[in-house]
Amino acid sequence: MSARLRLAATALACLTAVPALADWDRDKLDKAIEGIEQQAEGRLGVALMDLRDRKLWSHRGSETFPMQSVFKLPLAVAVLQQVEAGKFRLDQPITVTRKDFSLFHSPLAKAFKGERNDYPLRELIRLAAGESDNTAADLLMREIGGPQVVTKMLRDGGVTGLSIDRYERQFQPEIYGLKGFGWDQVVDEKAFRAELKAMRPRLRIAALSNALKDKRDASTPEASAQFLEAFAKGNWLRDPAHAALLTQIITETKVGADRIKAGLPAGSRLAHRTGAGLTTDGINHATNDIGIATLPDGRRFVIVTYLAGSRADAKEREAALADVARLAVSALR
Template identity: 45%
Template structure:
């Protein structure tokens, strides 16, 4: 009898996730929260082993939604329903809420952006105007969610444009051109009565719209890495954008061992009366030995500083990689 199959079986067994280690650390992190909750899911893309904490609960995505949006756009490109070379004229009437490089660069005159440029801006730097333009091109948020379901992507809902979502969840009465700059947005926000802002935050945290489950997001990440959803060229394009992204350096990336790479998408809500609706990071980590892990971490309704929240996400990533023996 050959010992080779036995050797590889033992090797895979030795590389299994130490779920007790992860669970203990995640529970300790959640116990340290004064407010809010944490959702985690991880899949070892080598062995297929998965683990989750509040994995089927819904968490606000914030800009994490731009990753499934990017997948939907590239699926449409693969099916020749749209082209990356199509140019869309962007004028003042198309500007959404910050953060937006397009808004910051706007000089008062319409200029064209290709679909490829909008994809880079939406997924790579989290540009809200780019995301809203892509949502419009795709027929709106509900059409994107329906496409994702047809692709076998579940547990993820895209329901609102950024110019609607980001206004509603802080208690502003509606979108207007003042809200296209950070200064204008903050000025308008300062005029929202505290009780209205508090009520808006509570409603947002209970709203199933624009949410994802950790399990659903990790399934999306695993499927993307394994080539389930997109053509090889589209898959590589999206993973390149995600890997080049410089957002959230103190989140998942900060918890990975030196020499790792991360293809990821962050999401961050505004802090209202000391509570942050969402601060998230989801991605595919490649460890120095080549092992790949799909990780999703969502924090919802938490108090404390941004530094503290980001450190929690980094510590989850550290727990996950420690559980593998970093092989």
């Protein structure tokens, strides 16, 4: 055999020795996901993407689901983009007053002292993206120019099935047919909860039913997977230090430990953002978790889980998202 033929044979052997690109065990996923959805007692949306070969599998992947606090991850990206554009500095102080407090979960408001405090922009990003702080998220959104700025960023990046439209102080009351709070109003959460409780159940349920179909502040599982893939590839942020900062924040968060993270093998890492809505009249608005999972062997994949309108209790809802993660790991090829 000539040297040229030996070289060609060696090259052919190398090519045939390369394993085929990985893919999901789609039959396994298709058969198991319906059982998880039934146990979750709601509408379950899932998207999985192997970051090694970009193979995508989804369940209700093109349907729209309410995001709740999942929106705080693209919001944080939009803020960091403005830092890169020179509009802000990470150490820039942002003044917060008591009239800026938003509804529901806010470690910032809970620890607040006095009438006015300054917080570095970096800390507001950490609070919003890491601790799901509603006050911090609303303030960041206002500072960068409003929800439409985040949605424009997504559209410019090619993500069309994810929309951010309102502040927390607006959309949380509107889920139940109540009037949202403007920036010229002080949020009175005690009064809001009393008003919500006093509503006729049929009106509350009807409003929630409409909200579950609302395409505002919502995403399809596949659009969220597309956003996360771009984040994993470093497409959203030019400065690797900014991407590393945000990744650290959403990896070190303690929020949502019983959701996707609980279904991953020991030694895995998860960079993620959760979302959760109220439960009224036995119906939960949303229980969500989306992220980038890194297994102990280095394998990475995007996982998106949205659960809307569930009648299961909180532990059962979170367990369903953990079950999706276990299924995803077992279905990797």
